[in-house]
Amino acid sequence: MPELPEVETIKRDLEKIILGEKFVKICVHQAGVIRQPSAKLFSQGLVGLRVKNILRRGKLLIFELSNGQALTIHLKMTGQLVYPGGSSKSRVAFYFTGGKILDFNDQRLFGELRLVDRWETLKFVQELGPEPFDLTCRVFQDMLLKKKTAIKPLLLDQKFISGIGNIYAAEILYRAKINPLRSSKTLLQNEVETLFCQTIAVLKMAIKCGGSSVDDYVRVSGENGDYARHHQVYGRQGRPCFVCKNLIQRITQGSRGTYFCPHCQR
DNA sequence: AATGGGACCTGCGCGC
DNA sequence: TGCGCGCAGGTCCCAT
Numbered sequence: 001m002p003e004l005p006e007v008e009t010i011k012r013d014l015e016k017i018i019l020g021e022k023f024v025k026i027c028v029h030q031a032g033v034i035r036q037p038s039a040k041l042f043s044q045g046l047v048g049l050r051v052k053n054i055l056r057r058g059k060l061l062i063f064e065l066s067n068g069q070a071l072t073i074h075l076k077m078t079g080q081l082v083y084p085g086g087s088s089k090s091r092v093a094f095y096f097t098g099g100k101i102l103d104f105n106d107q108r109l110f111g112e113l114r115l116v117d118r119w120e121t122l123k124f125v126q127e128l129g130p131e132p133f134d135l136t137c138r139v140f141q142d143m144l145l146k147k148k149t150a151i152k153p154l155l156l157d158q159k160f161i162s163g164i165g166n167i168y169a170a171e172i173l174y175r176a177k178i179n180p181l182r183s184s185k186t187l188l189q190n191e192v193e194t195l196f197c198q199t200i201a202v203l204k205m206a207i208k209c210g211g212s213s214v215d216d217y218v219r220v221s222g223e224n225g226d227y228a229r230h231h232q233v234y235g236r237q238g239r240p241c242f243v244c245k246n247l248i249q250r251i252t253q254g255s256r257g258t259y260f261c262p263h264c265q266r
Numbered sequence: 267a268a269t270g271g272g273a274c275c276t277g278c279g280c281g282c
Numbered sequence: 283t284g285c286g287c288g289c290a291g292g293t294c295c296c297a298t
Contacts, residue, residue, distance in 0.1 A: 001291060059292075076292050078276080108275045110292070124293085158293080166291060215290075255271060256291060265269080 002075040003059060004163030005206035006131070006217050006225065010081055011056045013220035017083050018096060022050045022066075025095035033091050033106060043117050046071065058128045062119050068121040075112035078216040079082030107216060128162040130186040132203055135161070138195040144184040145193060151187065151195075152180035153254040163203070167212055167234045170259045172202045174233045179265045180251075180258045205230065233259040236264075 002010070002037055026043035028034060034042045050066035063071040073081070085093050085103030092113065093230040104113065107135055119125060130139075143161070147154055154160050154168040164172070170209060173180050175198040187195065196208075211217060211225030214235065219235050237250035241261040 062297090074292080075276095077290075105279070106275095108290095110275065147268095153269090156292090190295095254269085258288090 001077045001165055001170050001215065002079065002211070002217055003165035003169065004056075005168070005203055005209075005227065006059055007056050007059050007075065007163075007210035008207050009225060010075075010220055011054050011061060014052050014061075014081065014083075014102075018094075018100065018102060019218065019248040020050060020052075021053060021096040021098070021100060023047050023094060024097055026094040027090075027095070030091040030109065031105075032109055033104070033111050033113055034127050035112045036143065037117060037188045038131060040093070042113070045069070057119075057125055058158055058163070059071050059130070060125065061130075061250070064119075068117070070116055072112075072114045072116060072122065074112040074124075075106070075219070076108075076112065078105075078107040079111035080216060080218055080244070081220055082218070082222055083220050087163045106178065129158060130158045131162055132164070132199055133143050137193055140196045141189070141192045149184055150180065150183050151178060151182050152258050153262045154184050155199075156256075164199070165255055167231070168202060168206065170234045171198050173233060174260060174265060175202060179262075180253060180260050233261060235259065254256055 016212055023046045024229040025048050028039045028043055031039040036089040045228065051063050052066050053064040055064065058115055060075065061073040065071060076155040082103045082105060085101035087103055089105045090103040091106050104111065105111035116122060145177040150175060154165065155164045155172065176195040176196060180185065206212060206227040209225055209230065210219055212227040212231065213224035214228055217225060233248050239248055239262055240246065241248055244263045246261060248259055249262055
């Protein structure tokens with residue numbers, strides 16, 4: 001699922017392809033993914049505009065446009081942006097000057113595309129927690145002390161911290177040797193420091209690898225990201241921990257899967 | 267206020 | 283072999 005490292009990878013891939021390009025035509029094959037305004041106004045509104053800048057906020061991709069508006073794309077679970085496009089899988093096809101086609105694919109139709117006047121004022125954006133890379137350990141510790149939730153669902157909470165999803169929450173907690181069930185405010189100073197450092201380290205390494213290809217995620221070129229081979233716990237239930245050889249467990253937490261090593265993570 | 271579960275979707279893998 | 287069910291998870295929405 002596209003989390004921060006995957007969306008950042010897509011952002012960087014796209015910068016090389018469509019920065020400065022002008023939309024000449026939009027083909028909406030699945031109107032449901034266009035959340036704002038109507039599919040018709042969305043298409044009409046984009047034609048003639050250039051992509052001035054590409055940003056990422058949490059897991060949201062933002063295309064700043066030449067007239068001051070913005071195209072926002074949330075890939076949710078199965079969204080993809082693929083170039084060159086023009087495939088039959090495409091839910092929306094973006095045509096640019098010079099014949100370039102960018103496809104938005106989305107098997108499960110959870111994705112959300114919007115054309116808005118100001119992306120900063122979207123409710124979703126306003127409620128997002130801080131970017132991990134903008135945090136200091138000290139601020140992170142203060143945030144953790146204000147909550148009493150289990151640490152795993154807290155890391156997944158986009159209002160608490162933005163960009164972390166189910167895969168990286170598992171990998172980060174494993175590397176920090178912290179049990180996902182621990183209440184955030186019971187974490188000791190040194191555990192918070194390790195958690196903070198591992199959060200940054202895992203996300204940075206995952207970006208360097210082009211993200212984790214599990215299920216549908218691919219880079220804009222269609223290639224896989226390479227970080228999945230660094231996964232220590234995600235999807236490894238019943239298999240031995242690489243450190244202690246005890247079996248990785250899968251439990252359900254907040255109605256989604258949590259993978260961890262009960263021996264290494266305390 | 268904070269937490270939990272269901273809804274939104276589709277394809278896949280499993281068990282019968 | 284084939285069918286139906288559960289599961290996958292980002293976010294929203296509602297109930298508790």
